[in-house]
Amino acid sequence: MLAAVGATACGKDSGSGGSSGGGGGGDITIDATSFPDYIDPQLSYTLEGWEVLWNVYTPLLTYKHAKGKEGTEIVPGLAEKMPDVSPDGKTYKLKLRPNMKYSDGTPIKASDFTYAIQRLFKANSGGSVFYTVIVGAQDYADGKADKISGITTNDSTGDITIELTGPNGTFENLLGLMFAAPVPPTTKLDGDVTNNPPPSSGPFVISKVDAPRSLIMEKNPQFKTVKDAGATDVADAGVDKITLVQNKNQSAQVTDIAQNKVDFMIDPVPADRLQEVKSRYPNRFRMEESINTYYFFMNTQKAPFNDLKVRQAINYAVDPEALNRIFGGRMHPTQQILPPGMPGYQEYKPYPADINKAKQLIAEANPADRDITVWTDDEPDRKRIGEYYQNLLTQLGFNATLKVIAGDVYWATIGNQSTPDVDTGFADWFQDFPHPDDFFRPLLNGKSILPTNGNNFSRVNLPDLDAKMNELLTKQITDPGVEQQYADLDKAFMEQAVWAPYGNEQFTTFLSERMDFDKSYQHLLFKQDFSSFAVK
Amino acid sequence: MPVGVPKERIQGRNPWYLAWLRLRRNKVALGCGVLFILIVLFCLAAPLWADHVAHTGPNDNHITDTVSIGGVDTDVVAPDGTPLGPGLHARYLLGADQNGRDVMVRLLYGGRTSIYIGAAAALVTTVLAVIVALLAGYYRGWMDAVLSRILDVIWAFPVLLLGIALGTALAVGGLNLGVLSIAGDSIWIPILIIGLVYVPYMARPLRGEILALREKEFVEAAVAQGMGPLRIMTGELLPNIISTVIVFFTLNIANNMLLESALSFLGAGVRPPNASWGTMISDGYQLIYTAPHLTIVPGLLIVVTVLTLNVFGDGLRDALDPKARIRLEH
Numbered sequence: 131m132l133a134a135v136g137a138t139a140c141g142k143d144s145g146s147g148g149s150s151g152g153g154g155g156g157d158i159t160i161d162a163t164s165f166p167d168y169i170d171p172q173l174s175y176t177l178e179g180w181e182v183l184w185n186v187y188t189p190l191l192t193y194k195h196a197k198g199k200e201g202t203e204i205v206p207g208l209a210e211k212m213p214d215v216s217p218d219g220k221t222y223k224l225k226l227r228p229n230m231k232y233s234d235g236t237p238i239k240a241s242d243f244t245y246a247i248q249r250l251f252k253a254n255s256g257g258s259v260f261y262t263v264i265v266g267a268q269d270y271a272d273g274k275a276d277k278i279s280g281i282t283t284n285d286s287t288g289d290i291t292i293e294l295t296g297p298n299g300t301f302e303n304l305l306g307l308m309f310a311a312p313v314p315p316t317t318k319l320d321g322d323v324t325n326n327p328p329p330s331s332g333p334f335v336i337s338k339v340d341a342p343r344s345l346i347m348e349k350n351p352q353f354k355t356v357k358d359a360g361a362t363d364v365a366d367a368g369v370d371k372i373t374l375v376q377n378k379n380q381s382a383q384v385t386d387i388a389q390n391k392v393d394f395m396i397d398p399v400p401a402d403r404l405q406e407v408k409s410r411y412p413n414r415f416r417m418e419e420s421i422n423t424y425y426f427f428m429n430t431q432k433a434p435f436n437d438l439k440v441r442q443a444i445n446y447a448v449d450p451e452a453l454n455r456i457f458g459g460r461m462h463p464t465q466q467i468l469p470p471g472m473p474g475y476q477e478y479k480p481y482p483a484d485i486n487k488a489k490q491l492i493a494e495a496n497p498a499d500r501d502i503t504v505w506t507d508d509e510p511d512r513k514r515i516g517e518y519y520q521n522l523l524t525q526l527g528f529n530a531t532l533k534v535i536a537g538d539v540y541w542a543t544i545g546n547q548s549t550p551d552v553d554t555g556f557a558d559w560f561q562d563f564p565h566p567d568d569f570f571r572p573l574l575n576g577k578s579i580l581p582t583n584g585n586n587f588s589r590v591n592l593p594d595l596d597a598k599m600n601e602l603l604t605k606q607i608t609d610p611g612v613e614q615q616y617a618d619l620d621k622a623f624m625e626q627a628v629w630a631p632y633g634n635e636q637f638t639t640f641l642s643e644r645m646d647f648d649k650s651y652q653h654l655l656f657k658q659d660f661s662s663f664a665v666k
Numbered sequence: 667m668p669v670g671v672p673k674e675r676i677q678g679r680n681p682w683y684l685a686w687l688r689l690r691r692n693k694v695a696l697g698c699g700v701l702f703i704l705i706v707l708f709c710l711a712a713p714l715w716a717d718h719v720a721h722t723g724p725n726d727n728h729i730t731d732t733v734s735i736g737g738v739d740t741d742v743v744a745p746d747g748t749p750l751g752p753g754l755h756a757r758y759l760l761g762a763d764q765n766g767r768d769v770m771v772r773l774l775y776g777g778r779t780s781i782y783i784g785a786a787a788a789l790v791t792t793v794l795a796v797i798v799a800l801l802a803g804y805y806r807g808w809m810d811a812v813l814s815r816i817l818d819v820i821w822a823f824p825v826l827l828l829g830i831a832l833g834t835a836l837a838v839g840g841l842n843l844g845v846l847s848i849a850g851d852s853i854w855i856p857i858l859i860i861g862l863v864y865v866p867y868m869a870r871p872l873r874g875e876i877l878a879l880r881e882k883e884f885v886e887a888a889v890a891q892g893m894g895p896l897r898i899m900t901g902e903l904l905p906n907i908i909s910t911v912i913v914f915f916t917l918n919i920a921n922n923m924l925l926e927s928a929l930s931f932l933g934a935g936v937r938p939p940n941a942s943w944g945t946m947i948s949d950g951y952q953l954i955y956t957a958p959h960l961t962i963v964p965g966l967l968i969v970v971t972v973l974t975l976n977v978f979g980d981g982l983r984d985a986l987d988p989k990a991r992i993r994l995e996h
Contacts, residue, residue, distance in 0.1 A: 381952050401747030401764065402956040452729035456764060458747035508933060510952045517765050517939040521727045531851050532938055 131560050132167075132541050132585070133177035133422070156665035157371040158393040158645070161383040163509050164537030165342035165376050169324040171311040172249040173583065175256045176541060177560050177657050178396060180308055182374065184656040186347065187311035188331045188356065188364055190224055190243060190290070191302060193563075195365040195659055197651040198419075202564040204302050205363040208238065208312065208331065208356070209290075212302070219297025219604075222305075226288035227359035231352040232314060232329035238356075240283035240290050242312035245319075247278060250309055252320040256545065256583040257309035259572055263301065263603075265293040299606045303563035331356060333367035333661050342538045347372040347660070365661035368649065372660060380510055384640065393642040394650075396658065398635075400510060401458025407640055414645070418637040418652040421471045422560040423464065423569070424453070425631035426519060427544075427587035429553050434497035434528070435588075441627035443495070444554075445481035447488035447522055450632040456514045461633035467569055467620045469634040471654075473607050474566040474616030480624045485525070492526050502530045505555030507540035512556050519556070545584040557587050558635075561655060565607055566616040570599050574623055590628045595619065685909075688985040695981020698974040705971055709777030716775070719756045720768045724775040725939045728766035733757050742766040752959055760963060763949060765939075773964060776941035781971070783857050783935075783942070784923035790861025791922075792915050795868035799907075800899045802869075803876025814873070817866040825863050826928055832859045833934030851937040856929060860922050867921075868914045875907050909986035916982055920975035927968050943968050 166179035171187040174180060192207035194200055206212060208230065213222040230238040250258040251271040262268050265280025280293040294301065304310060317328040327336045334347040349367045356364060375392075377383050380400040384407060386392035399407050399415070407415050428435035428444060435441055450463030468475040502523055506516025516532050523530035533555075535543055544552050562568045572578050576591035598619055605612050623629075637657065641647055646664040653659045689696060716723055732739040735755050742758065743749050743766045752761040752769075760769040798817065802810040820828070833856060840850040841858070848854050879885065880903070888898050923943075929935030930944025931951075938945060943964040950960025 379951060381955055385955065400952060402953050405746060405748075406956070449730060452727070455729050455743045455745060455747050459745050513938060514765050517725070518727050518729065520939055521725055521765075524725075531849075533850075534933065534938055 131175050131177055131180055131562050133558050133560055155370045157373070158369050158663060158665065159373045159375060159391075160394040160396060161377045161386065161392050162374055162396040163376070163378060163380055163383075164507070164540075165345075167538070167541055168322055169327045169336055169339055169341070169345065170253075170322050171308045171313065171328075172246060172255050172257070173253055173322055174308060175583070175585070180655075181396065181657045181660070182336075182345070182347070183308050183311075184332070184653075185334045185365070185367070185660045186330045186332045186336055186350075187308060187313070187328075188361070189306055189308070189311040190226070191306040192364060193306050193653070193655055194363060195653070195661060198654065199564075201653045202655060204306050207306070207361060207364055210288075210360065213292075213305070220294045222292040222294070222301060224290045224292075224305075226290065227356070227361060228288060229355060230331070230359050230361075231355045232331055233335040233350045233352050234329040235352060236314050236316075236329060238312060238331055239285045240288050241285050242314055243290055243310065244278065244281045244283055245315050245317070246309070246311060246313050247281060249313065249317065249319055253318075253322065254580065254582045255309060256572065256580065256585050257307065259575065259578045259580070260300075260304050260307075260309070262577070263294050263296065263298050265295055297604045299603060300563065300565045300567050303565055303568075307562055333365060334372070342376060342536075344373065344375045347374070365659070367661055368664035372663065378508075387640050387642050390642040390644065393645050394658070394663070395640060397509075398460060398638040399640055401456070401460075404458045404460075404638075407638075411640070414641045414643065414647050416639050417460070418639055419471070419654070420560065420635060420637050420652070420657070421469050421564075421654060422558060422634055423467065423469045423631050424461070424556075424558045424633045424635060425629040426554055427557045427629060428627075429587070429589050430628060431589040431591075432553070433499035434495070434502070435554060437495045437497060438627060439491045439495035440497055441630070442481065443488040443491035443526065444523075444630045445488075445624075445627050446484045446491065447526060448519075448630045448632050449483045449485075451483070452518060453515060453632045456511055456518065457633070457635060460636040460638075462636070464631050464634050466624055466631055467574070467629065468566055468616070469561075469569075472561060472566055472569065473564065474613045474620065476614075476617040476620075478621065480621070481627075488526060500528045502528045502553045503551040503555075504530050504532045505540075505544050505552060506532065506534055507537040507556065508534050509537050512537070515556050519554075523554075541585075542583065544587055545580070545582065547579075547581050547584065552587070555587070557629075559585075560657075563655065566613075566619075567599065567603055570616075570619065570623075571603075574628060575599060588628050590623075590626075592623075592626065592628075595622055595626075598622075685985045689981055692981040692984065695978050695984075698977040698981070702971065702974040702978060705777065705967070705974070706781055709774050709781060712771065712774035712778055716768075716771045720759075720771045721757060722768050722771060724767065724772045724941050726767060728762070731766060749957065751957065760959065761957065763960060764953070769946075769960060769963075772941040772946060773943075773967070776943045776946050776964060777967060777971075779853065779936055779940065779942040780923050780926055780944065780968070781919075783853065783860065783926045784919040786857045787860035787864070787922040787926070788915050788918040790857060791864045791868055791918055792911060794861070794865045795872055795914075796904070796907075796911060798865065798869040799872035799876050800903060803873045803880055804895060804899050804903065806877070806880070810873075814870075817869055820863065821866040821870075823863075825925060828863050829859055829925055829929050830932055830934045832863075833929050851940075853936065853940075856926055856935045860925050860929070863925070864918060864921060868918065872907055872910065872914075875910060876903055879903055879906050913979055913983040913986060916975060916979040920972040920979065923968060923972055923975075 166182050167176045168174040171183050188207045190209040191204050194203045194205050209224040210227050213224045226240045266278045269275040270278045282291045313328040330350045333353050335350040337348045338346040348371045383395040384403045428441050454461040465479050504520045506512050520530045520532040543549050572585045574590045576596050578586040579589050646666050649664045650662045728742045731742045742762045749762040749764050750758050798813050802813040836855050841848040888902050926935050927944030930942045931948040936942040936945050946964040947961050
């Protein structure tokens with residue numbers, strides 16, 4: 131998923147003055163530089179969005195609320211147990227827990243899962259590409275069918291049966307994503323519901339949205355029905371209310387937390403305050419590992435980036451160390467698709483930084499079209515990355531224009547095929563689940579070039595590599611040789627220089643004094659687990 | 667010869683010369699005018715500083731470069747992201763920003779941009795305001811009603827909000843009006859926006875003056891002599907408001923610079939990576955706690971420049987027409 135990194139939060143409301151009993155509860159305020167892209171489980175595809183929604187909408191399966199690798203284990207959510215999978219790997223059977231209710235008191239039904247999957251296609255979700263493996267899904271998406279034939283449900287028994295077009299080594303992971311979280315059929319089928327989110331099935335409910343300024347999450351009064359039905363792996367809320375507020379100034383966010391006016395900031399501490407926070411507040415600050423890749427996308431379907439030499443030149447020109455310094459030293463340099471910690475990762479450096487080699491390749495390519503539009507969003511470090519990249523392209527002889535747009539709408543803008551001049555720009559990707567297909571399919575598969583909400587910003591369409599991707603998907607990641615084949619796929623894409631990757635970012639946790647620092651943790655997939663927030 | 671009549675011929679004084687004498691007596695206004703000119707010259711010298719002293723351009727990134735300071739090679743941007751601070755060294759006199767750009771070079775180029783936008787927008791405002799005022803004041807009737815209502819609509823919007831709305835709308839796609847096409851990142855976008863939003867603030871008082879002058883005998887005489895409207899407006903009315911226009915123009919530059927810096931600070935003015943004093947305040951705002959000079963220095967320059975312009979403009983008003991009640995209210 132993507133990270134606008136920071137919704138801005140300017141919260142100075144009464145949240146930070148709430149009660150803090152030993153039995154939990156209390157109101158807290160968190161800052162974000164960019165507001166979540168959508169408050170919609172089927173549409174949101176950013177770190178900020180999932181961070182908020184993970185504890186609001188519970189899928190049939192979910193991920194363990196645990197730190198580190200343990201958090202990537204799939205466990206039952208709204209389903210009674212892990213699915214029964216047929217020997218050919220094409221049929222998944224699950225059963226919904228009984229007597230559960232959404233936050234508005236509406237019963238949670240098995241058919242709500244089908245409705246959620248239908249929304250993925252009708253609302254043009256960026257996550258829909260994962261679910262075309264369901265029989266009938268593509269026909270439904272293309273308007274040739276009025277239902278998805280591969281999903282059958284029985285609301286009275288809670289049975290859910292899913293037929294796949296072929297065995298899929300990631301399907302349980304996909305059932306644990308926000309995209310697959312059941313929603314009632316009263317939810318708008320074919321559009322964004324940010325301003326009126328569906329009722330919740332998690333520990334929190336979104337009680338108020340004032341996009342893009344703020345939102346409020348409160349304890350879900352009906353969550354007890356989910357817990358009573360046996361969903362012990364879905365965590366309880368540790369506080370009564372969370373107010374998320376936007377604040378574009380990350381340095382001011384740091385000061386607010388240092389002064390205990392705000393309790394948490396979603397974004398990392400900015401580079402210039404990092405040393406100060408590390409030394410002055412060691413008992414409420416720590417660095418956090420994250421599995422992500424930061425890169426510059428290059429539109430391979432239009433000049434000049436339809437020329438391999440130009441793309442390779444960019445890779446040679448980009449200096450990962452320079453970008454690391456923009457991030458205050460929090461960036462592990464990289465030049466490949468998969469990040470460390472992802473199965474299939476094998477470190478290699480295909481394009482060591484060499485500006486002269488880059489200029490030589492540009493001279494050889496001699497592109498006729500040298501007008502390039504560079505895109506980035508308005509968060510401070512992204513803007514600086516954009517300025518660095520624009521200057522680099524200028525040094526290489528291009529006429530580069532920088533376009534900076536708000537982080538709240540950045541991904542939707544560059545992921546929209548009708549946006550003109552999307553040549554190159556900033557992008558990032560955080561793992562949705564611990565499987566390399568998550569990095570290849572939504573970002574580099576030809577079928578992921580979507581009219582809206584697409585994530586294949588480089589518009590990569592390499593049928594041979596897509597075929598390899600599809601072949602590997604039918605296998606389990608633990609099968610012999612599969613990880614090596616994914617590593618080879620990584621190399622194959624980088625030989626085509628489809629991206630200019632430069633780093634894997636570390637995050638930070640910085641909390642106010644009244645927060646229980648030890649209870650709070652960052653999940654490898656969903657970043658900050660809001661259910662782990664607790665007031666001392 | 668009658669008693670008391672001087673023997674020498676009395677020389678008549680040109681009204682402009684008299685104005686200059688009055689201005690010269692106002693040492694504060696004159697001093698501010700000189701200071702403003704010095705600031706402009708300083709900013710115009712930006713390429714000289716960039717080429718011969720700093721050896722870098724305003725947008726050149728030097729993140730992993732080093733610079734020799736006191737014989738020691740020092741990182742322009744340290745591995746932890748901390749940029750070089752200000753010091754007595756020719757390169758990076760005011761330090762570097764987080765992209766390794768020379769702050770002093772950006773300050774000078776930023777000044778050129780801010781002053782250029784201020785002056786160009788003032789010219790746009792003046793031309794449009796004079797045309798509107800002349801047409802509305804001379805023709806009166808329905809022409810005056812229509813033009814005045816248009817001015818009222820623009821006037822009704824808070825200047826900053828209107829500027830932000832237009833700036834944001836035009837930033838991505840630019841302006842396309844048939845033959846007139848301006849790219850979204852062009853400096854002419856903020857110039858036209860700022861120039862447009864201030865038209866009512868100049869046009870309305872000028873219209874009032876024109877309406878008063880319209881009733882004077884010399885205008886009646888011109889009409890009686892058969893002069894056409896264009897000739898009357900340009901030959902009779904315009905010269906009588908020129909001193910007001912000059913004062914408004916000067917004061918307007920100051921307002922325009924303030925609006926430009928506000929729009930650029932909010933991301934709706936000068937587009938990155940180009941520098942203006944407003945964008946520099948915005949860039950430095952993130953480092954306000956650790957490198958406050960990045961915000962304070964461009965902010966101070968805006969204050970000093972606007973102050974000198976306002977004081978000089980007031981002095982000019984007093985010199986050109988001591989009885990004038992000109993105020994650029996907003």
